[in-house]
Amino acid sequence: MLTITQDLYDRIVAHAKADAPDEACGVIAGPEGSDRPERFVPMLNAARSPTFYEFDSMEQFRLDKEMRERDEEQVVIYHSHTATEAYPSRTDISLAQEPGAHYVLVSLAEEFQFRSFRIVDGVVTEEPVQVVASYA
Structure with missing residues (x-):
């Protein structure tokens, strides 16, 4: 199950709406081994596409370095x-390289959706999402 604060949920949704009609993408980092999303990091969709997302390679490099320095990991990887x-x-599945991450997808189609998945070795498993006021 993905447990996420209302603030982070709202920020993901706002980013998805702001970047439309292109797909939005980003990460929520958290302390290593905690499975607790804490730090919202919106990323640039380098593909600038309504049907595909790609993290900017330099931005990804800087984020990876920053997370190592802060003892963080990618808890949530999201896109719209x-x-x-x-x-x-199929492309999302083939590019999923973080077996411990929650892959969040937001749909801005006719019916709004906010869903989370685990993707391990090409196998997609949907998981419940619990939105909380805080982690306290």
């Missing part, structure tokens, strides 16, 4: 789908 349901595409 602007015209399709919030379910990982």
